[in-house]
Amino acid sequence: MNPFQPVGKAFLGFLEATGKIALFTFLSISHCARPPFYFRLLGRQMIDIGYYSLPVVGMTTLFAGMALGLQTYAGFSRFSAEGAIAKVVALGITRELGPVLAGLMVAGRIGAAMAAELGTMRVTEQIDALDTLSTNPFKYLIAPRIIAGFTMLPLLVFVGDIIGVFGGYIVSVYKLGFNPGVYISETFKVLEFVDVFSGLVKAATFGFIVTLMGCYHGYNSRGGAQGVGAATTNAVVSASILILIFNYIITELFLSA
């Protein structure tokens, strides 16, 4: 047997999957942009993604901000630069940690739930039933989820940014004994529009990725409960990896711009 055969097969499989995802993405976007719109469903998704993810994202960024404050102190005090804590926390949270952590948490919370829900609807023929009732599943199921992810994640990350900066504040003021007024003024002095903005662009991208992966794997799941389980895992894993890849790409784009 030709030793290159498995490699070629894996490569072809990869190309096929990429093509399928690209087509799915195209269809999803085109259905997001054309009526009819299901505002009731969009509202429900927005509440689910935006409001109910707040505690998870808030906790994550709070503790990330606190740890970042401590670590910065541990590192920077070695060359007497501990005054930079406020700046490091503000930039680290808004540019990197806020969007990435929120994206990963939402991938686990929302992406998994979407894949499981759509996957169950697929294997119990509910998606087929939608079709026979003259309702396009892309419009009814997928578009509201993707629009909600794309719009709500920036909001979520914005709130998360504030909480994360506050985490750094808590550590600096109550543990390390810094002056609260100075901490806050330092934070505002260092932050520029592009810091927050680039973080929110990341957030919107991650919201799109998470909901797209959740919908894609759920919509295409087959083979009963096991298939739904696999779809859920794949949704979370692929969304997490894509988030980290796109995080790098967007960072690079903003740096060179």
Add this chain to the structure above:
Amino acid sequence: MTTPKIKLTDVHKRFGDKVVLDGIDLEITPGESLVIIGGSGSGKSVTLKCILGLLTPDSGTIEIDGESIVGMSGADRERVNRKFGMLFQGGALFDSLPVWENVAFGLIQGHRMNRNKAKDIALEKLAAVGLSAEVGELSPAELSGGMQKRVGLARAIATEPEIIFFDEPTTGLDPIMGDIINDLIVKCVKELGATALSITHDMASARKISDHIAMLYKGKIIWVGRTADIDHSGEPHVDQFIHGRAEGPIQMELRRL
């Protein structure tokens, strides 16, 4: 000569190496009620799904009112689907919606009817299948299997479609409810002037609801004729099937113990 309501010509469908439909030819005239019988796994549900556009046949043509529908998509597909009502074998109720909204779904989404008016019609249809208004407020997961079947039936007839598909309408029902459902199907077909294509294993039900019976075996329609003639079809496969004999030309793929 009238155009047939549904016409299948030489339809083939395979999954991988497994040939499921191997040249199906079938014609159903307007207002006719045809029942497809055949062993488990013989491709009855696949035939319905091809007509509904949920599966695409590998070759062959399917016409609805003389219009070829294979490969149709978008707005055309939705227009054709509006002629259809479908009862899925597994019910396929939307578990995110209460029972009444399941029944009203085609009216609200497909026909853009006002919700209150659609709800009245839905409750009417639920009453017709022997379910009270209280049941309408429950979630599908709270219903017994037989009740889910009846809700599925109510949903299939709610839009008073021209063509109704029933995938095993009476399995899982007690004999009395089964007979009520049979009467209901007969009534729909007679009163709405609908064309019905049903699948059943239940010969009593088949005799009651059909004008014609077709038998599917090894991917082909091996016999089709008037219901009254089924007892002297002269076709040994049909004889074996309707009498439920283990011995005969149809060999189940079992190993002898």
